[in-house]
Amino acid sequence: MSDNLSAQTIRITGQHGEEIEAYLATPAGEASRGGVVVIHHMPGYDRASKEITRRFAELGYDALCPNLHWREAPGAAPDDAAAAARARGGVPDDRLVGDVDGAVEKLRALPTSNGKVGVIGYCSGGRQSVLVACSLPVDAAVDCYGAFVTGEPPEGMPISGNIVDRLPDLRCPLLGLFGNEDRYPSPEHVDELEQILKANGKDFEFHRYDGAGHGFFAVDREMYRVAAANDGWERIESFFARTLGD
Amino acid sequence: MCTYNTVRTEVDGSAKGPHGKWFHVTDATVYYDHPVHAMAAHTLNIDVADPAGGPSARVALELTATAARALATAIEDALVAVPEDLLT
Numbered sequence: 040m041s042d043n044l045s046a047q048t049i050r051i052t053g054q055h056g057e058e059i060e061a062y063l064a065t066p067a068g069e070a071s072r073g074g075v076v077v078i079h080h081m082p083g084y085d086r087a088s089k090e091i092t093r094r095f096a097e098l099g100y101d102a103l104c105p106n107l108h109w110r111e112a113p114g115a116a117p118d119d120a121a122a123a124a125r126a127r128g129g130v131p132d133d134r135l136v137g138d139v140d141g142a143v144e145k146l147r148a149l150p151t152s153n154g155k156v157g158v159i160g161y162c163s164g165g166r167q168s169v170l171v172a173c174s175l176p177v178d179a180a181v182d183c184y185g186a187f188v189t190g191e192p193p194e195g196m197p198i199s200g201n202i203v204d205r206l207p208d209l210r211c212p213l214l215g216l217f218g219n220e221d222r223y224p225s226p227e228h229v230d231e232l233e234q235i236l237k238a239n240g241k242d243f244e245f246h247r248y249d250g251a252g253h254g255f256f257a258v259d260r261e262m263y264r265v266a267a268a269n270d271g272w273e274r275i276e277s278f279f280a281r282t283l284g285d
Numbered sequence: 286m287c288t289y290n291t292v293r294t295e296v297d298g299s300a301k302g303p304h305g306k307w308f309h310v311t312d313a314t315v316y317y318d319h320p321v322h323a324m325a326a327h328t329l330n331i332d333v334a335d336p337a338g339g340p341s342a343r344v345a346l347e348l349t350a351t352a353a354r355a356l357a358t359a360i361e362d363a364l365v366a367v368p369e370d371l372l373t
Contacts, residue, residue, distance in 0.1 A: 080319070081318065081319065082319055082321055085321075111340070112339075112340035115339065115340035115341055116340075116341060118321045118345070119340035119341045119343065120340055121321075122314070122332045122334070122340065122343060122345065123336070123340040125291050125314060125316065126291065126293065126312065126314045126332065126334070126336070128291075129289065129291075162319070163289075192289070252326070253326065254319070254326065260319070260326070261324050261325060261326060262326050
């Protein structure tokens, strides 16, 4: 681990061969290492998401955060882009998977890649991280309080249901980090996910935090809970060391 | 959680937005979700926008649920107080 790193905005090939923006952070040096795709939350490809991406570089990974709102608002401020994407119905699941696929391929093509790539997402990105792990050949996935992996969305919500039927396809170890005061996902939703993964013989590790609700990693928001976030980062560090190391 | 719900409506009027400029607005989106700036887990968010002017052509509000209801009531009260023949 070193704090000697570099970060830059690049272009990658997303779904249907379309070019999108992405934020790449890489440790200094040529040592072989794993890669991490950071799926940003619904408020966008923002400063906090890029800070997380740089943290993974500090932890020794090549890290890449694709701008999921690029098509709706190329070059716009992250909050404006998130608003524009929302006004047009949000990010479709198939497009998300296609764009993350491009990010995974980009990381594997780096000369420093050891061939292993993990994915992590927060909030809506938590659900998307699990979806990716059920759809693409990634080596590890982290779900930070993603709603509607299990559980039914309230009536009228435009999201296309939970992804329970996809869970048998989960193809890599999954780390889940949840707040016990969260309602979406609630502790019961997490219980259901745990039971399904157990029944399907999946490799998973969950940690649940008292005194924390949704969004506890978000240092710039009221939901930030330092004890849960600090422990969560340690869990992530150990998990990726196990799953993405040489 | 992200609620995913978004209510859209057409609007006709003007807003004062980026760089202190007034612009014509045609669309509004209303949703209850995580704010960018307000100190709350969730807020009622309103974007009044001119999509033809690009993503930055919008005025954004993030209000607590209580404040949003108060604003909605104030808007209704203001309209009710106006003679019908002045309303367009």
